[in-house]
Amino acid sequence: MTKLEKMGQKxxxxxxxxxxxxxxxxxxxxxxxxxxxxxxxxxxxxxxKKDIEAAEAAGMKEGLVDRLRLTPERIQGMAEGISxxxxxxxxxxxxxxMWERPNGLKIGQKRVPIGVIGIIYESRPNVxxxxxxxxxxxxxxxxxxxxxxxINSNMAITKVIRETLEAGGxxxxxxxxxxxxxxxxxxxxxxxSDYVDVLIPRGGAGLIKAVVNNATIPVIETGTGNCxxxxxxxxxxxxxxxxxxxxxxxxxGVCNACESLLVxxxxxxxxxxLLAERLYKHNVEIRGDEKSRTIxxxxxxxxxxxxxTEYLDYIVSLKVVDDVDEAISHIxxxxxxxxxxxxxxxxxxxxxxxxxxxxxxxxxxxxxxFTDGFEFGFGAEIGISTQKLHARxxxxxxxxxxxxxxxxxxxxxx
Amino acid sequence: MTKLEKMGQKxxxxxxxxxxxxxxxxxxxxxxxxxxxxxxxxxxxxxxKKDIEAAEAAGMKEGLVDRLRLTPERIQGMAEGISxxxxxxxxxxxxxxMWERPNGLKIGQKRVPIGVIGIIYESRPNVxxxxxxxxxxxxxxxxxxxxxxxINSNMAITKVIRETLEAGGxxxxxxxxxxxxxxxxxxxxxxxSDYVDVLIPRGGAGLIKAVVNNATIPVIETGTGNCxxxxxxxxxxxxxxxxxxxxxxxxxGVCNACESLLVxxxxxxxxxxLLAERLYKHNVEIRGDEKSRTIxxxxxxxxxxxxxTEYLDYIVSLKVVDDVDEAISHIxxxxxxxxxxxxxxxxxxxxxxxxxxxxxxxxxxxxxxFTDGFEFGFGAEIGISTQKLHARxxxxxxxxxxxxxxxxxxxxxx
Numbered sequence: 001m002t003k004l005e006k007m008g009q010k011x012x013x014x015x016x017x018x019x020x021x022x023x024x025x026x027x028x029x030x031x032x033x034x035x036x037x038x039x040x041x042x043x044x045x046x047x048x049k050k051d052i053e054a055a056e057a058a059g060m061k062e063g064l065v066d067r068l069r070l071t072p073e074r075i076q077g078m079a080e081g082i083s084x085x086x087x088x089x090x091x092x093x094x095x096x097x098m099w100e101r102p103n104g105l106k107i108g109q110k111r112v113p114i115g116v117i118g119i120i121y122e123s124r125p126n127v128x129x130x131x132x133x134x135x136x137x138x139x140x141x142x143x144x145x146x147x148x149x150x151i152n153s154n155m156a157i158t159k160v161i162r163e164t165l166e167a168g169g170x171x172x173x174x175x176x177x178x179x180x181x182x183x184x185x186x187x188x189x190x191x192x193s194d195y196v197d198v199l200i201p202r203g204g205a206g207l208i209k210a211v212v213n214n215a216t217i218p219v220i221e222t223g224t225g226n227c228x229x230x231x232x233x234x235x236x237x238x239x240x241x242x243x244x245x246x247x248x249x250x251x252x253g254v255c256n257a258c259e260s261l262l263v264x265x266x267x268x269x270x271x272x273x274l275l276a277e278r279l280y281k282h283n284v285e286i287r288g289d290e291k292s293r294t295i296x297x298x299x300x301x302x303x304x305x306x307x308x309t310e311y312l313d314y315i316v317s318l319k320v321v322d323d324v325d326e327a328i329s330h331i332x333x334x335x336x337x338x339x340x341x342x343x344x345x346x347x348x349x350x351x352x353x354x355x356x357x358x359x360x361x362x363x364x365x366x367x368x369x370f371t372d373g374f375e376f377g378f379g380a381e382i383g384i385s386t387q388k389l390h391a392r393x394x395x396x397x398x399x400x401x402x403x404x405x406x407x408x409x410x411x412x413x414x
Numbered sequence: 415m416t417k418l419e420k421m422g423q424k425x426x427x428x429x430x431x432x433x434x435x436x437x438x439x440x441x442x443x444x445x446x447x448x449x450x451x452x453x454x455x456x457x458x459x460x461x462x463k464k465d466i467e468a469a470e471a472a473g474m475k476e477g478l479v480d481r482l483r484l485t486p487e488r489i490q491g492m493a494e495g496i497s498x499x500x501x502x503x504x505x506x507x508x509x510x511x512m513w514e515r516p517n518g519l520k521i522g523q524k525r526v527p528i529g530v531i532g533i534i535y536e537s538r539p540n541v542x543x544x545x546x547x548x549x550x551x552x553x554x555x556x557x558x559x560x561x562x563x564x565i566n567s568n569m570a571i572t573k574v575i576r577e578t579l580e581a582g583g584x585x586x587x588x589x590x591x592x593x594x595x596x597x598x599x600x601x602x603x604x605x606x607s608d609y610v611d612v613l614i615p616r617g618g619a620g621l622i623k624a625v626v627n628n629a630t631i632p633v634i635e636t637g638t639g640n641c642x643x644x645x646x647x648x649x650x651x652x653x654x655x656x657x658x659x660x661x662x663x664x665x666x667g668v669c670n671a672c673e674s675l676l677v678x679x680x681x682x683x684x685x686x687x688l689l690a691e692r693l694y695k696h697n698v699e700i701r702g703d704e705k706s707r708t709i710x711x712x713x714x715x716x717x718x719x720x721x722x723t724e725y726l727d728y729i730v731s732l733k734v735v736d737d738v739d740e741a742i743s744h745i746x747x748x749x750x751x752x753x754x755x756x757x758x759x760x761x762x763x764x765x766x767x768x769x770x771x772x773x774x775x776x777x778x779x780x781x782x783x784f785t786d787g788f789e790f791g792f793g794a795e796i797g798i799s800t801q802k803l804h805a806r807x808x809x810x811x812x813x814x815x816x817x818x819x820x821x822x823x824x825x826x827x828x
Contacts, residue, residue, distance in 0.1 A: 002533075013656050016746065016770075016772070017540055019770075019772075020769070031762050053444070099791065099792075101789070101791055105780055105784060107790055114802050114803075115772070116803060159586065171450045173778065183804075193626075197801075197802045197803075198802070198803055212607075212630055213630050216626055216633075217630070217682070218632065218633070218801060220803070222694075229524070236825070239825040242825065242827050243825065243827055245827075246828055247826035247827075250827075251826055257547060307751075332430065354820045355434070356430075356433075356434065358430070358433075358529070358818075360818060360819060360822065361818070361819040361821060362818060362819070362820055363821045363823055364821070364822050364823055365822075365823040365826075366519055366821055366823025366824075366825070366826040367826060367827045367828055369828040370519060370821065370826065370828060371819075375515070375828070376515075376521055376819070377513065377515055377521070387611075387632060387634045388528050388529060388611045388612070388806040388816035389528075389611075389612055389634070389803065389816070390803040390804040392816055392817055392819075393818070393819045394818075402802035402803070402806050403806055403807075404772075404773065404774060404775070404776060404806060404807070405774060405775040405776070405785075405806075405807045406768045406776055407775060407776065407777045407778070407780055407784065408778050408779075409777055409778055409779040409780025410779055410780075411650070411653040411656065411657065411779055411780070412779075412780040412781060412784065413656050413657055413659075413660035413661075413662055413664075413781045413783070414664055414781055414783040414784060414789070
């Protein structure tokens with residue numbers, strides 16, 4: 001049995017225990033961990049300092065160093081995130097339905113923890129605490145594999161969590177960290193299907209693709225967002241401009257930011273100059289089709305590739321369309337199944353857009369930026385799924401559960 | 415673009431159309447297909463004859479030839495299966511919930527088709543019609559890859575379906591069959607993640623393992639069943655014997671058949687001889703632990719491997735346990751997460767077993783043989799999932815759907 005298989009076995013054993021924990025036990029543990037993380041700020045900072053020094057010595061880019069860096073304020077923020085989980089309802093135990101069959105069998109479907117969740121993530125030490133907290137609240141055990149640049153920080157945070165769990169009489173194996181930074185170990189982890197029920201990669205497109213392509217464990221894919229706003233012929237111009245400004249510029253590097261705009265031909269002449277004026281205030285570069293460039297000639301030309309690109313930058317693509325049908329088929333061709341919005345006063349077009357656009361979240365008259373577990377009211381978020389299996393859209397605690405059928409009989413045979 | 419990528423693209427286009435179909439359109443098409451399949455019995459039989467002749471010439475085992483063989487009665491039965499789908503409710507369109515956020519956004523979660531479903535299966539031509547019917551009723555397009563020994567039968571059945579769809583004004587690309595019998599094409603199919611949303615392997619453990627290990631598309635794994643019946647100290651003996659007889663012998667080759675028995679030590683002396691008597695009537699071989707062999711010395715000795723084996727045969731393993739806790743931990747160690755049953759009159763032990771056994775279906779006082787989409791009242795079944803993501807247990811039409819969030823706003827920005 002390899003070292004990783006032993007970790008897997010311990011995780012399965014721990015998951016049997018976490019699955020049985022009552023909500024108060026889980027909440028008490030989370031509160032204790034939040035306090036311990038703040039109390040041990042100095043130790044965590046010291047470990048993080050090693051990671052930062054090594055990263056800087058290796059010439060890591062400042063943006064990456066920044067996301068690796070912990071400060072007392074960031075540690076405080078991480079602890080507050082865990083404390084907030086305490087107020088959320090237990091996702092486990094709910095019976096989603098129960099029915100009686102003609103033979104008298106009573107069949108119910110009950111929400112249960114998934115079991116063992118594997119998380120593979122980049123060098124962001126805050127994910128260590130955050131991912132553990134979400135998985136634990138949903139009754140699961142976790143095995144974490146963080147980016148190797150954050151290894152000292154991750155070990156320090158994991159140590160605090162494990163010690164606090166143990167002090168509270170719980171098994172520390174609710175959380176295990178893969179300390180090896182060997183790539184072969186990561187590959188072995190992705191094949192640990194005898195012990196791990198699901199893998200969730202958290203990070204950029206490259207990491208997610210590597211996990212999807214290599215894992216034999218089921219993966220929940222959180223994905224990229226090539227999100228559109230379509231301005232229909234009857235749109236309120238001011239509303240459309242506000243929504244686009246918000247969706248494009250409020251935070252450019254996130255998956256629910258708008259990357260592409262569609263404008264109905266009947267309003268293009270009047271709307272597009274106002275659009276350019278509004279976006280130019282934020283220095284957004286606009287790449288348009290031929291029609292839009294006859295209206296505002298200083299737009300760059302949009303290529304097919306532009307329409308397929310998630311810029312995550314102050315750039316947006318633009319296309320004039322004949323009607324809502326062309327808007328829908330353009331979106332279904334180029335989108336990544338994340339978030340799409342129509343701005344309209346037309347009832348039929350609103351319904352058609354909601355019905356026919358194929359995405360996790362489809363909006364009428366609102367910014368795509370709302371696709372988020374907190375904005376949706378889930379109180380937590382492990383990521384935004386762009387796949388269609390298991391969970392689609394923002395994933396809260398329920399996405400970290402499964403179900404089982406419980407059947408009450410009185411001697412039935414078939 | 416490869417031939418398979420073109421098929422993928424056509425399937426995506428067809429899925430946009432099937433997703434919009436109303437329930438009556440889908441039902442009319444299914445009824446027409448059921449009629450056409452029966453009307454074209456001769457053509458289908460002629461194609462099947464070619465497959466049978468080739469299989470016999472190649473020396474295929476009689477059991478495999480039998481599952482490849484179609485008869486007019488079997489074709490009639492396949493058509494009736496499709497007709498039965500007509501009476502089922504449309505799984506698509508239901509809004510599972512809608513809530514209003516403090517900012518006025520109304521967020522609803524709506525059930526939608528998955529999109530494009532890939533099915534990889536063995537040489538059972540009935541699956542061609544059955545899998546298409548289920549996927550289509552749930553609004554999806556399918557790409558099928560059947561066993562190469564059934565290629566002529568599958569082509570004939572697919573042709574009837576496509577012609578009937580087209581005659582009814584629908585796109586025939588709701589169903590496409592991969593005709594190539596080249597293994598490289600199957601591998602390419604398992605990587606067609608740009609077009610196919612989910613792969614469902616239908617067949618034996620080897621096929622399923624190959625798909626899980628090779629696919630980059632999300633897989634719904636239908637699995638093996640090492641199912642247990644635990645006879646508790648307070649069990650009604652006659653009920654326990656009936657349940658075990660049914661679970662073990664009613665149909666031996668199925669995944670919800672019982673493969674292993676656990677008996678409480680306090681009743682072992684009295685119960686095990688009765689058990690042997692009952693199972694010996696069906697010529698079931700019993701492999702027991704030391705304790706049980708002191709009671710009935712002619713039992714063979716059960717090894718650790720026996721406890722982990724899904725026999726699918728007239729063999730069962732047996733172990734005497736100290737209490738319900740030992741029964742639960744033995745089951746959680748050896749089971750495959752399928753179906754488990756306790757026979758007891760003890761309320762606390764029944765609840766404990768339901769709570770703590772980790773399986774898709776957990777029974778009190780009933781045969782494990784009820785784990786089935788029809789027996790559960792779903793009216794259809796695409797398989798029984800033993801994984802914890804997306805769908806667990808018998809999968810009906812709802813397992814072939816996803817959800818999307820629909821959001822009604824009035825100009826909200828973040």
